[in-house]
Amino acid sequence: MRRALDLAEEAALAGEVPVGAVxxxxxxxxxxxxxxxxxxxxxxxxxxxxxxxxxxEFLDDERLTGCDLYVTLEPCPMCAGAISxxxxxxxxxxxxxxxxxxxxxxxxxxxxxxCLHRPEVYSGVGEAEAAELLRxxxxxxx
Amino acid sequence: MRRALDLAEEAALAGEVPVGAVxxxxxxxxxxxxxxxxxxxxxxxxxxxxxxxxxxEFLDDERLTGCDLYVTLEPCPMCAGAISxxxxxxxxxxxxxxxxxxxxxxxxxxxxxxCLHRPEVYSGVGEAEAAELLRxxxxxxx
Numbered sequence: 449m450r451r452a453l454d455l456a457e458e459a460a461l462a463g464e465v466p467v468g469a470v471x472x473x474x475x476x477x478x479x480x481x482x483x484x485x486x487x488x489x490x491x492x493x494x495x496x497x498x499x500x501x502x503x504x505e506f507l508d509d510e511r512l513t514g515c516d517l518y519v520t521l522e523p524c525p526m527c528a529g530a531i532s533x534x535x536x537x538x539x540x541x542x543x544x545x546x547x548x549x550x551x552x553x554x555x556x557x558x559x560x561x562x563c564l565h566r567p568e569v570y571s572g573v574g575e576a577e578a579a580e581l582l583r584x585x586x587x588x589x590x
Numbered sequence: 591m592r593r594a595l596d597l598a599e600e601a602a603l604a605g606e607v608p609v610g611a612v613x614x615x616x617x618x619x620x621x622x623x624x625x626x627x628x629x630x631x632x633x634x635x636x637x638x639x640x641x642x643x644x645x646x647e648f649l650d651d652e653r654l655t656g657c658d659l660y661v662t663l664e665p666c667p668m669c670a671g672a673i674s675x676x677x678x679x680x681x682x683x684x685x686x687x688x689x690x691x692x693x694x695x696x697x698x699x700x701x702x703x704x705c706l707h708r709p710e711v712y713s714g715v716g717e718a719e720a721a722e723l724l725r726x727x728x729x730x731x732x
Contacts, residue, residue: 489652490643491676497634510631525699526671529692533668534633547704550671554704555697557667562689562696 449518449540449574455482455495456520456581462487466581469495469519471503471512471536478515479503495519496527500534511535520578522571525550528557531567538568542578591660591682591716597624597637598662598723604629608723611637611661613645613654613678620657621645637661638669642676653677662720664713667692670699673709680710684720 455468459482471479481498485491496519503512516538517531522545529550531539541551550557551569558566597610601624613621623640627633638661645654658680659673664687671692673681683693692699693711700708 485652485675489650490646491652491654492634492639492643492672494675501632501634504632508631510627510633512633524671524675525667525692525697525702526669526675529666529668529671529697530634533627533636533666548706549704550667550697550699554702555667555671555692555699557692557697560667560696562691564690 449520449542451477451480452495452518452520453542453574453577453581455480456578459483459495460581460585466585467495467519467521469499469517471499471515471517473507473512473515478506492526494524494527496523497530500530500536504534513537516540517567518573520574521545521582522549522551522553524548525555525557528555532557532563532565535565536567538570540570540573542572542574543582544571544575591662591684593619593622594637594660594662595684595716595719595723597622598720601625601637602723602727608727609637609661609663611641611659613641613657613659615649615654615657620648634668636666636669637663638665639672642672642678646676655679658682659709660715662716663687663724664691664693664695666690667697667699670697674699674705674707677707678709680712682712682715684714684716685724686713686717
């Protein structure tokens, strides 16, 4: 999660909403990313999607079986769907996102009967720092 | 939708689940894609995401304001989330997907209070052909 928080901070410096994500297999980082929606002009370039695509490319496999995702913010429905498609084993997220989250709020993607793969989910990991990065970012923009 | 169906057929020929998608602005195609999850070894490469990213790149804008999406299958939660992030105005989809859809089934992403942008949704456009492509694909694989 330390690396994910550093990636979130890099995103903030680039003017992006500070979210970072890392994919880990057997204790090693196999993919990482931060929010790049503005930089790449790509509405799908959330940290999780960037990290998942990065890991799939690195491992040369569309299924990230046995991999874990560390992300500084609760994934949105798009990212939760991608996590399920990628067959990630575990998700550790930092700050809760009542306004945009799709794991423990709103669409609750993993709780749907039709969800074919449900990762284990652990919330609140590095929460204080992740939330402070987001608060500072939006405070500066106001 | 004719182009989206042709793209779905191309996907089937490549051994991919046959789904095609096209982004249209002012009557012109500005982005397109088909399902490439196996070919690209990318779990996020659903037709809609490929088409949205293609359109955002072509228009050099992360917001596809005023654009419509034509897709042969009901979008999953991941793709529904991406459609909302991309600010697409309208979604026309072909076949309904009770097992994997996230628009009129399961997560119902656009119906959540927290969904910041809801496109108009029209279902059943080119449904018979879209569904037959999928049936034929899975029949052959059994």
